[in-house]
Amino acid sequence: MSDPLELPRFLEGKRILVWGLGREGKATIDLLHRFLPGQPFGVADRSPQALQAAELAAFRVDRYEEAEALRRLPEFDLILKAPGIPTRHLALDGRAAKVNGQADLFLRFAPCPVIGVTGTKGKSTTASLLAHICRSAGRKTFLVGNIGIPPFAVWGDLDSESVVVCELSSYQLEFARCSPHIALWTNLYPEHLNFHGSFDAYARAKSGIARWQSRGDFLIYSADEPALADRLQKKTDAGAGKRIPYRGPEELSGIDFSHFRPLGEHNRKNAAAALLAAKVLGIQPSAMQEAIDSFFPLPHRLEPAGMVREISFYNDSISTVPESALVALAALPSARTLIVGGQDRGLPLEGFARSLVKVRSLRTIILLPETGSRLGELLRRVVPPFAGTLRFAETLEAAVRIALVDTPEGTCCLFSPAAPSYNAFRNFEERGDHFRTLVREAARGTQTRVGNDPAP
Structure with a gap:
């Protein structure tokens, strides 16, 4: 400081x-x-x-x-x-x-503790939950960075009693020459390769979260991520911070997760990382429990988008890599329909196709441009091939219409694109907002038809 x-x-x-x-x-x-x-x-x-x-x-x-x-x-x-x-x-x-960049100078000169959070997926939820825990404990807390608030925007409000939680993207870490006092690293999958040029370059940028740590710093990281573990073996990337691996909430036996709202084991794992960071900060378990009980999920992350004719729709527009779609499916065992597809950056999809075939609950996969066409061909050729129905839709509107026909009542349809939105939308937020609007319009249309039905 x-x-x-x-x-x-x-x-x-x-x-x-x-x-x-x-x-x-x-x-x-x-x-x-x-x-x-x-x-x-x-x-x-x-x-x-x-x-x-x-x-x-x-x-x-x-x-x-x-x-x-x-x-x-x-x-x-x-x-x-x-x-x-x-x-x-x-x-x-x-x-x-x-x-x-701002991130590096902020980390270097901040007058208060800074907790940095990165990862291909989960960083926004983890950072938001950690900030919520700190506020529940009465700390003067600022949430900045890739979440949408530039670090310098809060500089004039900081003092030695403040706590800053900074979500850090690979873009922000690329030129960083300083690491946060407490670093959280959730996972590492191929992403943003069109920006960085290769997975190695992307992973090296991400490792800036830990590379410059000294012995008095802390690195909290997922113990179940092979690519992350490989990166931490590289002496040039590892840093000297004390390492705290985590696997899930079972490592925090004093915390009750029965009222934790975000869906899926991956979100409970994100919560474990945030709680371990709070523990390093000296926050009491009572404040941690209060935060776990009162935290609401962020938009576009397994967000309930509405119900139409007893079909539940979930908006997971944040999904831009195959791994995120797979954890979303694992969180929704009642999913019978998956809407998937978006900008094609050339990532390999063979493993994704093999994994989708193993999701026995899926009956229909609705495939959107651009990645949908490539994924559809793989789902037909993989051994064994996908046993359900493949539908191709040119637009999200068409995909929702198909889902309304193909999804059995009492089950759910998951929109988890596993690809970026830039071929059709400005960002994942616009894509998710549009999906949510389509579901609400479909619900209103159904209600109107029911209201106009003649009496028996």
Whole structure:
């Protein structure tokens, strides 16, 4: 922990480029304006509209379109890059050391304990639950990072009594040179390979959660994830923090999970990680139990989307990898219909197809573009082939209509795409909202028809 003014002192006098003017870039500009109001800096973005934004008018700022900024990189001492800007295709040469981000500076200079949470899946739920536990214990708690709140947005509110839970994506960890005091790592599956270029590069970015830890730090990690275990064997990635492996809630015998609302063993496992971190923070079991009993699941994560003609629909739009769809199916033994498919990033789907064949409860799989066509062919060719019905749907609207016909009453339909949304939607939230709307419209349509039926 450090003095809150140590970060402004670090930035003072440096030639800074703020690269990317989304939420995080704007939070960086606000911090510079607040603590270093007279210091000039540069901003870069691929959008001319963003560069001409009115909120920049009050600052001493030079605006650069992205191509020009890349030519000018040698002129800057520090480049604060937005997480979503890919750099692997750029010839940064010796300038990579200048590239940084909010996450790294926040971890380096925060005036209070920071708990970092990463993982291919489960990080938002784990981080949210941990923040809820801390608040239940009366701690002044901030939840920031990949969950949607830039770390710098809360900088002025922090003091030595605060606790920060920071959800960290591979994008945010890619250029990190500091790790959190307490790190949680939930799992590691192939993801974001189009951004990082390879699974090894993605895994190396993720390992930034632990790489820079010292002996006084803690790494809480899933003991059941082979890829994660392999990564922690690499001396260059492991760090020196004390390792605390976990497998599930059975390791926290004093906590009663009978009122825990999120569905599935995977969520109970996420809860175990959060509880172990709370234990390291010295939080009392009574506050942990209160938080477990009162925590509500996040949207788009095995979320009940409605019921139509005694068919329950579940929205799991957060699912962007096959592993997440499989754990969702395991959490819903009454699922008879699965809606799956989305943007095709070229991930291998053979193992996914073999696993789906083994889900004996499934009667219908509805396949959406783009991955649906490839998965459908694999489900036909795998030995043994899928014994149920395969349906192809061009749109989510068509998929819901098919599900209403094919799903038996008293069972459920699960929407767990196992792929990103970008071929049809801006993000998984928009995709999940649309699914939820379709289910509600179908429910209203059914009620209207029933209300208009003639009396016997």
